[in-house]
Amino acid sequence: MRVVLQRVSKGSVTVDDQIVGSVDQGFVALVGVTHEDTRKEAELLAKKTANLRVFEDEEGKMNISGIEAGIGMLVISQFTLYADTRRGRRPGFTNAAKPEIAEPLVEYFAECLRNEGLERVEHGIFGASMLVEIHNNGPVTILLDSAEFA
Numbered sequence: 001m002r003v004v005l006q007r008v009s010k011g012s013v014t015v016d017d018q019i020v021g022s023v024d025q026g027f028v029a030l031v032g033v034t035h036e037d038t039r040k041e042a043e044l045l046a047k048k049t050a051n052l053r054v055f056e057d058e059e060g061k062m063n064i065s066g067i068e069a070g071i072g073m074l075v076i077s078q079f080t081l082y083a084d085t086r087r088g089r090r091p092g093f094t095n096a097a098k099p100e101i102a103e104p105l106v107e108y109f110a111e112c113l114r115n116e117g118l119e120r121v122e123h124g125i126f127g128a129s130m131l132v133e134i135h136n137n138g139p140v141t142i143l144l145d146s147a148e149f150a
Helices: 039-051 099-116
Strands: 002-015 018-023 026-032 053-056 062-065 072-077 120-123 131-145
Touching: 002 039, 002 053, 002 072, 018 026, 018 072, 018 120, 026 099, 039 099, 039 131, 072 099, 099 120
Parallel strands: 026 072, 072 120
Antiparallel strands: 002 018, 002 026, 002 131, 053 062
């Protein structure tokens, strides 16, 4: 499982001209799932995400976790995080899990974030064509890959 975290001042996701999720200070989390991923990877990355200390303390240092800062989370499914670009000019997506595997794991990741103590967790619509607005704050962008924690 891969999660690209973007610390934002605000973010939103729109489907069919309707905002279906939004967040002020917090993270937009782009979440990709591969074939071997299980609930274990979702739990691991949710815990890491919620406790990652990248929010500024009173001295302006990135020293506060998302839980401590009371942030919001916007979770967006993103199968393209498993694009294979090694050959040719067109990426392959065979490394991305099929929707029947990926969708429940993305939803479970969001549930795990709530269980870690993040009160406001919103999300896009799995499989929909989404317009994601991200106001990256910093900019701070962090890649978490469950394969690195194995």
